[in-house]
Amino acid sequence: MKVMILGGDGYLGWPTSMHFAAQGHEVLALDNYLRRKICFDTDSNPLVTRPTMPERSILFEEVSGKKIETEAVDLCDYRKFESIFKDFMPDVMIHYAEQPSAPYSMRGYEEARLTLQNNLDVTFNAIWAVKEHNPNCHIVKLGTMGEYGTPNIDIEEGWIDIEHKGRSDKFLFPRQAGSLYHTTKVLDTDLIWFYVRTYGLKVTDLMQGPVYGVATEETASNDQLESFFNYDDIFGTVVNRFIVQAVHGVPLTVYGKGGQTRGYLDIRDTLQCVYLAAMNEPDAGTLNIFNQFVETFSVNQLAEHVQKVSKSLGLDVEIKSVPNPRKEMEDHHYNPAHSGLLELGLKPHYLTDDVMASMIESVLRYKDQIVTRRIMPRVSWK
Numbered sequence: 385m386k387v388m389i390l391g392g393d394g395y396l397g398w399p400t401s402m403h404f405a406a407q408g409h410e411v412l413a414l415d416n417y418l419r420r421k422i423c424f425d426t427d428s429n430p431l432v433t434r435p436t437m438p439e440r441s442i443l444f445e446e447v448s449g450k451k452i453e454t455e456a457v458d459l460c461d462y463r464k465f466e467s468i469f470k471d472f473m474p475d476v477m478i479h480y481a482e483q484p485s486a487p488y489s490m491r492g493y494e495e496a497r498l499t500l501q502n503n504l505d506v507t508f509n510a511i512w513a514v515k516e517h518n519p520n521c522h523i524v525k526l527g528t529m530g531e532y533g534t535p536n537i538d539i540e541e542g543w544i545d546i547e548h549k550g551r552s553d554k555f556l557f558p559r560q561a562g563s564l565y566h567t568t569k570v571l572d573t574d575l576i577w578f579y580v581r582t583y584g585l586k587v588t589d590l591m592q593g594p595v596y597g598v599a600t601e602e603t604a605s606n607d608q609l610e611s612f613f614n615y616d617d618i619f620g621t622v623v624n625r626f627i628v629q630a631v632h633g634v635p636l637t638v639y640g641k642g643g644q645t646r647g648y649l650d651i652r653d654t655l656q657c658v659y660l661a662a663m664n665e666p667d668a669g670t671l672n673i674f675n676q677f678v679e680t681f682s683v684n685q686l687a688e689h690v691q692k693v694s695k696s697l698g699l700d701v702e703i704k705s706v707p708n709p710r711k712e713m714e715d716h717h718y719n720p721a722h723s724g725l726l727e728l729g730l731k732p733h734y735l736t737d738d739v740m741a742s743m744i745e746s747v748l749r750y751k752d753q754i755v756t757r758r759i760m761p762r763v764s765w766k
């Protein structure tokens with residue numbers, strides 16, 4: 385297949401590019417380095433600097449013999465996007481190219497505006513390129529479990545049947561996001577559903593939980609090919625942050641009561657899920673939605689897991705509650721469905737003690753590069 389990856393330099397985009405290329409697909413990775421720029425501008429650089437897309441592509445070809453074409457382009461520029469699309473004519477477009485940091489989107493007006501415009505513009509342009517030039521192209525779009533928020537009912541997989549005054553219909557499951565970034569993903573979903581039902585496009589929307597890990601099958605022979613590892617408050621997700629705090633010898637920063645529960649997955653499972661989604665295209669005019677995570681944890685459970693495994697590696701780790709910079713429920717019901725990807729063949733990797741230990745050991749190698757001022761939250765919702 386010809387696979388176009390929007391956001392191909394990103395945390396998930398680069399590993400996905402390698403994964404599809406390794407399976408023999410023709411891959412074109414597109415990115416404007418927005419993530420690297422925001423990391424630099426907000427003093428949130430990853431623990432280890434990673435090569436640029438063309439440099440990574442050369443390294444990957446050396447170890448695999450497979451080519452990944454790359455191009456630096458701002459996908460908000462429709463004329464450029466359209467021209468690249470027409471030249472490549474993808475069978476599948478995997479859309480990762482958004483500003484994905486919730487704290488960044490809540491930092492101030494400029495950051496909020498960039499997030500809103502960038503995310504909706506890229507989604508809109510992706511839809512239009514497909515609609516105008518190859519409606520047969522399957523769009524695999526990354527959404528987030530954060531679109532649903534934490535309602536006091538079980539979360540269904542994308543859709544819900546509602547009975548009202550003796551009649552019934554099927555609707556998108558209600559969405560109520562907790563940050564502007566997550567709200568842009570809700571708006572993406574509405575935009576996509578409108579174009580799917582009106583113009584017969586084929587889209588799979590993956591509601592993903594927070595991902596952890598940087599190593600995949602394709603990085604085994606060269607760790608320069610591994611993805612970004614951020615531990616700051618802007619791009620770092622909770623598992624990475626706790627691991628770095630454990631290694632650095634500072635208390636783990638549990639926000640508030642620590643009962644916030646989410647569905648998590650290993651980066652190797654993101655690759656499996658996206659691959660399975662790409663291989664199972666919906667019929668024209670169908671929007672398939674899958675909840676993409678493998679197990680749920682509360683923040684307290686994650687902190688205790690990091691503490692326990694760190695102890696077995698000789699690290700003494702303290703857990704401390706800090707004031708929650710976000711506006712979110714700290715104690716809530718959480719029971720989301722997630723059977724769709726398992727039915728397609730997903731074989732989950734779980735967050736075992738061994739997986740946790742290998743992530744802690746890999747951070748220990750770069751212990752001296754941890755920057756203390758990136759650890760505490762710098763952005764507040766209030």
Ligand SMILES: NC(=O)c1ccc[n+]([C@@H]2O[C@H](COP(=O)([O-])OP(=O)(O)OC[C@H]3O[C@@H](n4cnc5c(N)ncnc54)[C@H](O)[C@@H]3O)[C@@H](O)[C@H]2O)c1
Nearest residue numbers: 391394395396415416417418419458459481484526594595
């Ligand atoms: N990482 C997670 O835990 C997670 C969880 C749920 C959902 N997601 C979603 O998955 C997708 C990828 O996430 P990620 O963690 O890899 O983020 P990322 O920021 O590392 O990757 C996104 C990439 O898109 C690029 N990009 C953004 N705007 C662009 C534009 N206008 N033109 C060209 N390139 C552009 C960025 O430079 C970046 O490299 C996002 O849509 C995110 O919302 C991620």
